[in-house]
Amino acid sequence: MALFPIIGRFDGDFVPHLVAVDTEDSMDQIAEKVAVHAVGRRMPVNADADGYEVLLDDRVLDGGQTLAALMGETPVPPLQWFDVRWKT
Amino acid sequence: MALLNRDDWYDIARDVDWSFSYVDRDEAFPEAWVGANGIPPEAWEDWEEPFRVSYRDYVKVQREKETGVGAIRDAMIRADLYAHLDPGHRASSHLHMGTTCMVEQMAVTMQSRFCRFAPSPKWRSLGVFGMLDEIRHAQLDLRFSHDLLKDEPRFDWCQKAFHTNEWGVIAVRNFFDDVMLNAGCIEAALATSLTVEHGFTNMQFVALASDAMEAGDINFSNLLSSIQTDEARHAQVGFPTLDVVIKHDPARAQRIIDVAFWRAFRLFQTLTGTAMDYYTPVEKRKMSFKEFMLEWIVKHHERILRDYGLKLPWYWDKFLLALDHGHHALHIGTWFWRPTLFWKPNGGISPAERRWLNEKYPSWDDSWGVLWDQIIENIRAGRMDKTLPETLPALCNLTQLPLGSAIDRHHLGKQQVEYEGRVYHFDSDVSRWVFELDPARYAGHMNVVDRFIAGQIQPMNLEGGLNWMGLTPDVMGDDAYDYRWARDEAEQPLQAAE
Numbered sequence: 001m002a003l004f005p006i007i008g009r010f011d012g013d014f015v016p017h018l019v020a021v022d023t024e025d026s027m028d029q030i031a032e033k034v035a036v037h038a039v040g041r042r043m044p045v046n047a048d049a050d051g052y053e054v055l056l057d058d059r060v061l062d063g064g065q066t067l068a069a070l071m072g073e074t075p076v077p078p079l080q081w082f083d084v085r086w087k088t
Numbered sequence: 089m090a091l092l093n094r095d096d097w098y099d100i101a102r103d104v105d106w107s108f109s110y111v112d113r114d115e116a117f118p119e120a121w122v123g124a125n126g127i128p129p130e131a132w133e134d135w136e137e138p139f140r141v142s143y144r145d146y147v148k149v150q151r152e153k154e155t156g157v158g159a160i161r162d163a164m165i166r167a168d169l170y171a172h173l174d175p176g177h178r179a180s181s182h183l184h185m186g187t188t189c190m191v192e193q194m195a196v197t198m199q200s201r202f203c204r205f206a207p208s209p210k211w212r213s214l215g216v217f218g219m220l221d222e223i224r225h226a227q228l229d230l231r232f233s234h235d236l237l238k239d240e241p242r243f244d245w246c247q248k249a250f251h252t253n254e255w256g257v258i259a260v261r262n263f264f265d266d267v268m269l270n271a272g273c274i275e276a277a278l279a280t281s282l283t284v285e286h287g288f289t290n291m292q293f294v295a296l297a298s299d300a301m302e303a304g305d306i307n308f309s310n311l312l313s314s315i316q317t318d319e320a321r322h323a324q325v326g327f328p329t330l331d332v333v334i335k336h337d338p339a340r341a342q343r344i345i346d347v348a349f350w351r352a353f354r355l356f357q358t359l360t361g362t363a364m365d366y367y368t369p370v371e372k373r374k375m376s377f378k379e380f381m382l383e384w385i386v387k388h389h390e391r392i393l394r395d396y397g398l399k400l401p402w403y404w405d406k407f408l409l410a411l412d413h414g415h416h417a418l419h420i421g422t423w424f425w426r427p428t429l430f431w432k433p434n435g436g437i438s439p440a441e442r443r444w445l446n447e448k449y450p451s452w453d454d455s456w457g458v459l460w461d462q463i464i465e466n467i468r469a470g471r472m473d474k475t476l477p478e479t480l481p482a483l484c485n486l487t488q489l490p491l492g493s494a495i496d497r498h499h500l501g502k503q504q505v506e507y508e509g510r511v512y513h514f515d516s517d518v519s520r521w522v523f524e525l526d527p528a529r530y531a532g533h534m535n536v537v538d539r540f541i542a543g544q545i546q547p548m549n550l551e552g553g554l555n556w557m558g559l560t561p562d563v564m565g566d567d568a569y570d571y572r573w574a575r576d577e578a579e580q581p582l583q584a585a586e
Contacts, residue, residue, distance in 0.1 A: 016491050081504050
């Protein structure tokens with residue numbers, strides 16, 4: 001387990017944030033950590049959505065996959081940009 | 089004894105140069121300071137300035153200007169003018185003083201470098217007046233702010249701001265450190281004198297002075313106008329410099345101007361766009377920031393490029409798109425992160441203000457209004473914690489401004505580069521292009537996010553960040569109108585606080 005900084009952008013918001021995640025966080029947990037800075041602050045809650053999903057370079061990531069597992073597949077440097085959006 | 093006419097001696101006096109015997113010319117004029125980049129010394133014999141100012145003339149005119157500024161200052165202090173100003177306008181003056189005064193002081197150093205290292209003796213002579221101008225501007229800002237310290241501690245930031253790590257000040261300092269203090273004379277003249285001063289601040293001071301007068305701040309308006317008359321003169325050193333560089337290295341001239349224009353514009357959006365379209369009371373606004381830019385900055389810049397045979401920058405369409413959005417992004421961003429400011433921004437989204445914004449920017453509601461709707465809902469529901477940040481925005485490694493602050497949410501995308509093992513992010517592909525032109529020049533700088541991750545900011549939370557930025561409760565930003573614009577009853581333009 002290790003803290004890891006990413007840049008998280010919630011789709012529809014105007015600004016990405018610095019977000020501290022843990023390498024053992026799943027993508028679903030990372031999505032929550034990114035969304036908390038946008039949803040309910042500048043983005044309205046989407047009652048029709050089924051949670052969130054995380055994208056890396058336009059590829060939707062498995063919600064159960066951990067960041068550490070992702071790092072085993074592809075290079076993920078500190079401050080990597082991730083997109084988060086509503087799952088509909 | 090009768091004095092000679094100026095024209096009898098002027099050309100000799102301003103063109104005195106040295107014939108070196110103990111050192112080489114390259115030792116007396118090191119390339120790092122001159123920045124000639126291969127342009128031969130004799131090329132600068134063509135450098136010609138149009139002003140033909142003698143020291144005697146200069147002192148006479150400047151004394152008259154000082155007398156005028158001083159008389160109005162005394163009258164306005166007696167009238168206790170500041171106490172009657174609109175809170176939004178007050179924010180503009182705090183922002184201006186904190187981010188501008190020390191740039192004037194930095195310009196003293198730049199001009200003094202022209203006096204010593206500029207490749208033409210005529211330029212070196214003219215640099216003396218530029219240097220004296222800039223000393224005057226910094227002193228005027230300090231005196232204006234000192235007079236108002238008894239009314240407002242934020243005027244302390246006129247001198248203090250550049251000695252803190254406040255994030256917006258870092259962005260301003262980063263740019264001017266680069267193009268004023270570290271660039272050679274030639275790049276400094278093209279980037280600062282021609283692009284920033286002649287292209288932007290000269291016009292900005294006209295607009296800001298006009299808005300200040302409309303808002304009733306006669307003292308501030310008069311100060312700005314007095315400074316602008318100096319800027320209009322000494323910024324002219326950019327043109328003869330461009331004449332010489334165009335003849336020998338037109339690609340370099342194009343590159344320096346294109347880079348400086350984009351970087352200056354991004355700061356201009358931050359400092360002037362927000363003030364014009366949000367802080368100035370809506371009933372006092374004469375034109376929108378975009379209208380002002382198109383009328384005074386864009387036409388002017390296009391004309392200069394055309395006159396000198398240069399092209400429009402490759403990013404011109406992106407720049408025009410940014411005119412619709414960037415300052416709105418910077419406004420919602422600065423307002424949301426308002427504890428990190430040393431001024432009190434006006435949220436400025438009352439129904440009347442919103443109508444004005446949509447009239448001036450037809451896509452405003454779709455790009456920005458929806459985000460403000462959620463903020464307004466939170467304010468009305470008393471969920472103030474949801475109107476404040478819990479982390480830092482991601483920042484651009486060129487401009488130091490937030491990612492997303494050059495355009496709107498519909499155009500936001502990743503501009504990420506890896507250089508020598510480190511990830512860099514940019515607020516636009518234009519800023520990324522600037523970085524990639526000369527990565528060694530920009531790569532070493534750490535923005536606030538980089539410093540946070542490096543552990544320089546402790547404790548690693550908002551409180552630690554505010555301490556690190558030097559923000560104390562007496563100056564920390566909050567809404568200028570205490571959120572009245574967001575209440576249900578905010579149907580009319582807001583009036584100055586009692």
